[in-house]
Each structure stands twice: as C-alpha cells, then as structure tokens.
Amino acid sequence: MKLTMQLGKRSYDIILKRGCLANLHQFANLSHRKVFVLTDTGVPAQFAQTVLDQCQDGMIYTVPQGEGSKCLKTYGTVLQAMLEFGMTRRDVVVSVGGGVIGDLGGFCAASYMRGIDFINCPTTTLSQIDSSIGGKTGIDLGDTKNIVGAFWQPKVVLVDPDTLETLPRRHFVNGLAEAVKAGLIADPELFALFEKGNVREDIEQIIYRSLRVKKNIVEQDEREAGPRKALNFGHTIGHGIEAVKGVKGRRTNGLFHGECVALGMLPMIEDKALAKRTRAVLRSLGLPTRTGVDKKKVLAQMQHDKKSQGDSITIIKVPGLGCWRADSLPMRELPTLLGLDEE
Ligand SMILES: NC(=O)c1ccc[n+]([C@@H]2O[C@H](COP(=O)([O-])OP(=O)(O)OC[C@H]3O[C@@H](n4cnc5c(N)ncnc54)[C@H](O)[C@@H]3O)[C@@H](O)[C@H]2O)c1
Ligand SMILES: [Zn+2]
Known part of the structure; x- marks a missing residue:
C-alpha cells in the first residue's frame, strides 16, 4: 500500500508493506552519497544493518534507547558524528527506530548544514501509526517535551509492519x-x-x-x-x-x-x-x-x-x-x- 503526502514541493510517499525495509533502495537514492543510519540500543540491530547493506557508503550510529536521548547532549553527539563522517548537503539521514529516533534523526537532518535529506523507517506502532509522518521533529529540554525542533518533512517513509514482531x-x-x-x-x-x-x-x-x-x-x-x-x-x-x-x-x-x-x-x-x-x-x-x-x-x-x-x-x-x-x-x-x- 502506498500513500502520498501532498505538500507541493515537499510531497513524499509513505510505503506500507511487509518486508519493505529490505527494499528501501527502490524508494530512495542510497547510492553515490553518504547515508547516516541512526538507531537506538533497543531496536534490533538487524534493522539498521538491513538498511546499511543497501548503501554504498553508509554508517550506523546507535544512541541509548529511551526518551532521554531526545536531549541536547545526544543531539550534539549525533551532529558531531555526522560531521566526522564527512557529510555534505547531498547526503542523507535515515532513522530506524521508534518516535524517539524519528524525532531526533529528523531534527539532526533539519539542522545539519541548514537541512539535508531525511528518510524515516519507523519500527514501533506509535511511529508507524502516527509520528513518522507530518514533519514534526525535535528534542526535549529537561522535562519540557518537544520544545526545540523544526518542521522538516521526510523524503520517503517506509513502514514495515514485520518489524513490529519484536516490539514488547x-x-x-x-x-x-x-x-x-x-x-x-x-x-x-x-x-x-x-x-x-x-x-x-x-x-x-x-x-x-x-x-x-x-x-x-x-x-x-x-x-x-x-x-x-x-x-x-x-x-x-x-x-x-x-x-x-x-x-x-x-x-x-x-x-x-x-x-x-x-x-x-x-x-x-x-x-x-x-x-x-x-x-x-x-x-x-x-x-x-x-x-x-x-x-x-x-x-x-x-x-x-x-x-x-x-x-x-x-x-x-x-x-x-x-x-x-x-x-x-x-x-x-x-x-x-x-x-x-x-x-
Ligand atoms: N513527531 C511527531 O509528530 C510525534 C508524534 C507522537 C509522538 N512523538 C514522539 O515519539 C516518541 C515516542 O515514540 P515511541 O513510542 O516509538 O518510543 P521509542 O522510540 O522510545 O520506542 C520504544 C522502545 O521500543 C524500542 N524499539 C523500537 N522498535 C523496536 C522493535 N521493532 N522491536 C523491539 N524494540 C523496539 C526502542 O528501543 C524503545 O526502547 C516520543 O518522544 C514522542 O514525543 C512524536
Ligand atoms: Zn500523540
């Protein structure tokens, strides 16, 4: 199944299909550019690896699981890792995880070099049903949730319901x-x-x-x-x-x-x-x-x-x-x- 978010120049497809994670390369350009795959320690490592396997020049960056990673400190470490990987404006961030990774990865993509491409591969029901589309990205400041962020639409959203099998x-x-x-x-x-x-x-x-x-x-x-x-x-x-x-x-x-x-x-x-x-x-x-x-x-x-x-x-x-x-x-x-x- 496919939906298209119609937002003029910012339009994008939402692909919903069992097993589609292994076919991300069919829906997005993963060649001839650097691909920064962001995930967390609670997401089965295989999912990010499945994405990395489709890239010519990619890397996986894993942050601790949980809401605590939506913070300035982790945001800073992710941006630093992107810089050290040598990412330019042509490159892309792929989030593989729940709403935390979607919000954090989206905001990193929105702000790195004033905005680079972002792809979201949600792996929780919450993110597949809701948070992965709509373009709201951001982090928390202390206990104040989602107070720093940006509207930044993804280039494509890949919803693979098979990933839910491991979800508690x-x-x-x-x-x-x-x-x-x-x-x-x-x-x-x-x-x-x-x-x-x-x-x-x-x-x-x-x-x-x-x-x-x-x-x-x-x-x-x-x-x-x-x-x-x-x-x-x-x-x-x-x-x-x-x-x-x-x-x-x-x-x-x-x-x-x-x-x-x-x-x-x-x-x-x-x-x-x-x-x-x-x-x-x-x-x-x-x-x-x-x-x-x-x-x-x-x-x-x-x-x-x-x-x-x-x-x-x-x-x-x-x-x-x-x-x-x-x-x-x-x-x-x-x-x-x-x-x-x-x-
Ligand atoms: N941007 C938006 O529009 C929007 C909307 C609603 C919520 N949110 C945000 O979403 C976040 C919550 O998202 P969430 O509920 O997905 O939480 P989450 O990202 O913390 O994921 C929940 C837990 O499940 C683990 N996990 C993820 N995928 C898994 C899988 N397939 N198998 C096993 N474990 C897996 C994660 O490691 C984590 O520990 C909040 O920060 C909230 O503010 C954003
Ligand atoms: Zn909600």
Whole structure:
C-alpha cells in the first residue's frame, strides 16, 4: 500500500508493506552519497544493518534507547558524528527506530548544514501509526517535551509492519491509542476494526487508515494553524498526565505517551454511549481507563502547558464518532473538566 503526502514541493510517499525495509533502495537514492543510519540500543540491530547493506557508503550510529536521548547532549553527539563522517548537503539521514529516533534523526537532518535529506523507517506502532509522518521533529529540554525542533518533512517513509514482531507488548499496545484517536476524530470504520477485536490480524489496515487520517489533516494544515489541532485530541489532558506520571524523569513505573492519550481522550467524548464504547475498546487493548494520578498536579501542569493561550486553553472534543470540534475553554473551567469540583 502506498500513500502520498501532498505538500507541493515537499510531497513524499509513505510505503506500507511487509518486508519493505529490505527494499528501501527502490524508494530512495542510497547510492553515490553518504547515508547516516541512526538507531537506538533497543531496536534490533538487524534493522539498521538491513538498511546499511543497501548503501554504498553508509554508517550506523546507535544512541541509548529511551526518551532521554531526545536531549541536547545526544543531539550534539549525533551532529558531531555526522560531521566526522564527512557529510555534505547531498547526503542523507535515515532513522530506524521508534518516535524517539524519528524525532531526533529528523531534527539532526533539519539542522545539519541548514537541512539535508531525511528518510524515516519507523519500527514501533506509535511511529508507524502516527509520528513518522507530518514533519514534526525535535528534542526535549529537561522535562519540557518537544520544545526545540523544526518542521522538516521526510523524503520517503517506509513502514514495515514485520518489524513490529519484536516490539514488547506494552509498546505495541501504546501506539494503538493514536489509532483509536484517529478513528474517533475521523474514521468510524477504523474504530470498528477495534470493536471487531482482531488487532494483530488487522494491523496493516489499522496503520493504513490511521496514516490516511493524519495525512489528510496535515495536507490541509502543515504547520498547525488550524485543522491540525484535531490531532491533539486526547493530548491536552494527556500531556498534563504525562508530565506528572510519564516515563520521562526516570520514573520507574511511569505511563507511556499513548497510555496518557488514552486517558486524555475519555473526558473529551461528549456522546455518553460512544465514551462507553471507547472505554471498552481501550480495556480490550490493555490501555488504561483510570488514571490513579493526582488530578491537582495534572491541573497545575496544564496551567503551565506551552499550548495554553493566556487565560484560555484550546481543547478538542468529539461530539460523535468520526467528528471533532475545537473549543476554547477558560482556564478557570479546567478543574471541572478534570472532575476536580466533586472533591
Ligand atoms: N513527531 C511527531 O509528530 C510525534 C508524534 C507522537 C509522538 N512523538 C514522539 O515519539 C516518541 C515516542 O515514540 P515511541 O513510542 O516509538 O518510543 P521509542 O522510540 O522510545 O520506542 C520504544 C522502545 O521500543 C524500542 N524499539 C523500537 N522498535 C523496536 C522493535 N521493532 N522491536 C523491539 N524494540 C523496539 C526502542 O528501543 C524503545 O526502547 C516520543 O518522544 C514522542 O514525543 C512524536
Ligand atoms: Zn500523540
């Protein structure tokens, strides 16, 4: 299957096919140029090697796994390695890994010599379903996520669902939250696939439909001036929860991004019956439906969120399956939204 992100001169193909990683050379120019393959210690080494085997002049650079690698220090070491490899403007960075490697590699490509080619080969459900397309790249500053970055579209995205076979179950499930999100805001048939319940069997369809939802939205609004906000469904409260209970900051039993998004979506679904169906889907997947998190702390985090504009905050609501609406909520009403009034 193939999708094309239509962004004028910055358009690119998204290839979705089992085993396609071994055929990257068919979709991208890997000859007569240096290829810097970025991966992390948690990604099976074979995947980066499969890419390297298709290059005339390539190297693999491996950073430690985890969100901690999306930092200034690692960013600096990657750029240094690119410089020492002798990379020029004609050369290319290939990310082979999850959202961390995609965001880090993309930002290195965006900033090295003011921008060189970037190819993304996502290997987690989260990155295959969501983060590998759309052009957002970046790193964290301390505990502030994605605060430094660039919009930098890849030249091609290669989604090989075979790579998911080695992914630990919790990470596999984590990424599915973004697919449930896509179904809720824009694709009832995608949501139906989750209610059907054969996720492993239907994974290619789930990835395809999720990417199609995101592609359609990004094409309308590449830089998030309007409709792209829809993709933040579940993320406003989700980010608040993630800041308090996320894995960043070396919390041992922290929640993953998708798990926080799952929790953040539920209060934003206006139709009670749909909220119930969503809770059932999340439960069947093994995603959390109750936070067990200190709501006051979440509230405090949300009040500091970079996306809050003065005394109001934009939240995305789902009035019914397949549609969404952006609301501007006065900050003073946030406690009600979080259910803090009842305490
Ligand atoms: N750019 C965007 O639009 C966007 C959107 C959403 C999320 N993100 C970012 O994505 C990141 C999270 O991505 P993630 O959930 O993929 O996490 P991740 O990249 O940390 O990957 C999760 C873990 O799985 C390991 N792994 C990766 N592929 C594997 C495989 N095939 N088999 C076995 N292990 C494998 C990794 O080493 C890592 O330990 C966050 O930093 C988030 O901010 C970016
Ligand atoms: Zn997300």
